[in-house]
Amino acid sequence: MSEIFSVDLPSQSARVQHGGEGPPLLLLHSEANTSAWSEFHECLAADFEVFAPIHPGFGGEETPDWLVDMSDLAFHYKDLLGSLELDRPLVVGTSLGAWIASDLAIHFSSLIKGMVLFGPIGLRSAEPLPDLFIMQLPEVLSYLANSLDGGQVDPMTGDAELATAVWTDLATQARLMWKRNYDPRLRGRAHHADCPVMVAAGDHDRLTPLSYTEAYAELFDASLTTIAGAGHLVPLDDPVAAAALVNSFYLTLEK
Amino acid sequence: MELYAFHLMPYPNIDPEVREKYSSAWVVYPNSEYDPELGQHLYSEYLDQLAFADQIGFDAVVVNEHHQNAYGLMPSPNIMASALISRTQNAKIAILGNGIALRDNPLRVAEEVAMLDVMSGGRVLSGFVRGIGAEYHSMGLDPTRSRSRFFEAHDLIIKAWTEPGPFEWDGDNFQFRYVNVWPRPLQQPHPPIFVPSQGSSETLQWAAQHRYPLACTFVPMERLKQFYDRYRQYASEDFGYEAGPEQFGFTSLVYVHPDGEEAAAAEMEPHIKYFKERAFTLPLPTFFPPGYTAAESYKTRIEIARELANSGGPTLTAGEPLIGTPEQVGERLERNLAACGAGTLMAQFQVGDMPHGKVMRSMELFANEVMPYLSRDKVIS
Numbered sequence: 114m115s116e117i118f119s120v121d122l123p124s125q126s127a128r129v130q131h132g133g134e135g136p137p138l139l140l141l142h143s144e145a146n147t148s149a150w151s152e153f154h155e156c157l158a159a160d161f162e163v164f165a166p167i168h169p170g171f172g173g174e175e176t177p178d179w180l181v182d183m184s185d186l187a188f189h190y191k192d193l194l195g196s197l198e199l200d201r202p203l204v205v206g207t208s209l210g211a212w213i214a215s216d217l218a219i220h221f222s223s224l225i226k227g228m229v230l231f232g233p234i235g236l237r238s239a240e241p242l243p244d245l246f247i248m249q250l251p252e253v254l255s256y257l258a259n260s261l262d263g264g265q266v267d268p269m270t271g272d273a274e275l276a277t278a279v280w281t282d283l284a285t286q287a288r289l290m291w292k293r294n295y296d297p298r299l300r301g302r303a304h305h306a307d308c309p310v311m312v313a314a315g316d317h318d319r320l321t322p323l324s325y326t327e328a329y330a331e332l333f334d335a336s337l338t339t340i341a342g343a344g345h346l347v348p349l350d351d352p353v354a355a356a357a358l359v360n361s362f363y364l365t366l367e368k
Numbered sequence: 369m370e371l372y373a374f375h376l377m378p379y380p381n382i383d384p385e386v387r388e389k390y391s392s393a394w395v396v397y398p399n400s401e402y403d404p405e406l407g408q409h410l411y412s413e414y415l416d417q418l419a420f421a422d423q424i425g426f427d428a429v430v431v432n433e434h435h436q437n438a439y440g441l442m443p444s445p446n447i448m449a450s451a452l453i454s455r456t457q458n459a460k461i462a463i464l465g466n467g468i469a470l471r472d473n474p475l476r477v478a479e480e481v482a483m484l485d486v487m488s489g490g491r492v493l494s495g496f497v498r499g500i501g502a503e504y505h506s507m508g509l510d511p512t513r514s515r516s517r518f519f520e521a522h523d524l525i526i527k528a529w530t531e532p533g534p535f536e537w538d539g540d541n542f543q544f545r546y547v548n549v550w551p552r553p554l555q556q557p558h559p560p561i562f563v564p565s566q567g568s569s570e571t572l573q574w575a576a577q578h579r580y581p582l583a584c585t586f587v588p589m590e591r592l593k594q595f596y597d598r599y600r601q602y603a604s605e606d607f608g609y610e611a612g613p614e615q616f617g618f619t620s621l622v623y624v625h626p627d628g629e630e631a632a633a634a635e636m637e638p639h640i641k642y643f644k645e646r647a648f649t650l651p652l653p654t655f656f657p658p659g660y661t662a663a664e665s666y667k668t669r670i671e672i673a674r675e676l677a678n679s680g681g682p683t684l685t686a687g688e689p690l691i692g693t694p695e696q697v698g699e700r701l702e703r704n705l706a707a708c709g710a711g712t713l714m715a716q717f718q719v720g721d722m723p724h725g726k727v728m729r730s731m732e733l734f735a736n737e738v739m740p741y742l743s744r745d746k747v748i749s
Binding site: 268283285 | 396504512651653654657659666667670671674
């Protein structure tokens with residue numbers, strides 16, 4: 114079980130889902146209406162005090178004017194860590210959330226203990242990644258996870274509210290990655306992320322090929338683990354295995 | 369009553385299986401399907417049709433802007449407007465409109481429209497549009513910036529036309545150290561502005577505030593009435609004036625046939641079908657990409673998409689169909705305008721793959737047997 118509270122930050126008010134006890138963990142969610150407290154959160158909350166904020170412009174919120182690029186979110190989350198007085202939390206991010214985590218670590222790695230990135234994006238790829246913004250919404254979900262029900266978000270035949278929720282999340286994602294679904298500066302800046310990093314990907318990932326995730330891991334000098342049967346959003350497809358991976362990674366970190 | 373001749377300049381040979389094979393006639397429909405030699409004939413015929421509209425006394429000819437598609441072959445409406453200057457004598461040239469939010473440099477629009485206005489002796493009507501969602505895919509532009517870019521580009525262009533340069537512009541989307549557009553438009557203070565609307569309150573209120581006529585394309589009569597009523601309400605309640613019929617226009621397909629409605633409808637049916645099933649093959653995420661509208665408007669759009677799916681596609685007709693004998697078309701045309709209090713009909717004579725001869729015969733009948741009987745000077749209210 115979790116509570117949700119709000120924190121006023123210089124950028125805007127942040128909504129934070131919170132639950133569990135243990136060392137602090139900042140969980141940065143993925144795209145397309147996948148921010149809600151889930152089985153993955155529950156698993157993590159068994160061992161960590163989980164702070165799972167909803168990104169600005171996600172969870173039904175319109176895209177805020179102040180949000181221009183990914184670095185705005187790094188500063189937003191730096192302010193959140195300060196405001197919550199979190200002492201070097203473990204940062205866990207999935208897909209878009211992993212990109213935000215990478216940017217946070219590049220700018221402020223001294224504030225975090227380490228990070229786990231599931232299906233990270235944000236790197237330039239030799240082959241273009243599929244364009245989520247031109248796809249029908251059910252197809253978007255099929256690229257993201259095996260466990261999501263695309264039919265539900267079909268605007269023509271599904272639930273119009275749910276379709277709109279996915280669409281408005283994609284809108285803010287469009288602000289961040291319509292023109293480029295990567296940050297050309299990431300490669301040159303990755304070495305500033307001076308903390309231990311683990312990268313994990315599903316072996317049924319339809320969005321990013323394994324070679325892409327390997328390159329990401331190499332760039333951040335991270336270990337790479339693949340999870341059998343999972344798609345791009347590993348924590349949705351296999352929450353138990355994903356949480357176990359986070360746990361085992363945490364145990365390897367220096368105290 | 370004002371009569372405009374509206375044209376999309378569509379490509380007539382879209383693959384019959386465009387939906388199955390390509391899912392769209394926009395953005396991703398391969399341009400290897402375009403035959404430039406056919407294209408030359410098409411431009412020539414389409415321009416002839418608009419030139420003929422001028423000869424028979426239409427008040428304006430209408431061009432528009434769409435990118436990377438087979439639905440309408442005018443990515444640059446200003447090039448079409450330029451071609452029309454020398455082919456027309458009296459008609460206004462209505463550019464409906466320039467996609468000003470799509471330009472990296474909106475001053476290019478200020479320059480080109482000013483050129484056209486000067487070259488045409490002040491015959492330009494300058495429509496401004498955001499561009500439909502598909503254009504944001506085609507132009508690589510973040511649709512969440514669309515509204516902000518539209519409003520800022522508008523303010524910049526109007527200022528460039530009305531205030532002495534050089535001046536500096538430092539906006540959220542556009543920055544120029546020197547704004548000093550040469551030439552300036554001939555019409556003062558600037559060519560009349562038109563805007564379309566899909567019914568968002570923000571746009572209706574903004575248009576009413578600036579007294580910009582609404583020129584609506586492919587909007588059914590019931591929605592037209594709603595849009596116009598809300599515009600009139602904003603005008604009187606917020607801005608203290610009564611909006612007259614000259615501030616409202618809409619498109620409708622026109623086909624005149626001597627043998628009556630049944631024959632006319634039968635002859636138009638394949639072309640309407642072509643329009644709906646091929647040219648308008650436009651998937652929702654292409655039409656309305658994430659962030660193109662507010663969430664509430666997207667929900668409305670889902671409702672409309674469901675209605676359209678049930679009714680077989682978008683309507684080319686607002687109100688009573690203008691397909692029939694000259695008498696039927698004339699009477700209905702006046703009734704349609706009166707029904708929503710509009711002063712301008714943007715008549716679309718060519719649709720989909722309709723061939724040139726058929727268009728011209730219908731236009732001739734319209735000229736000879738409809739126009740003389742219309743109460744052109746009557747203000748319809």
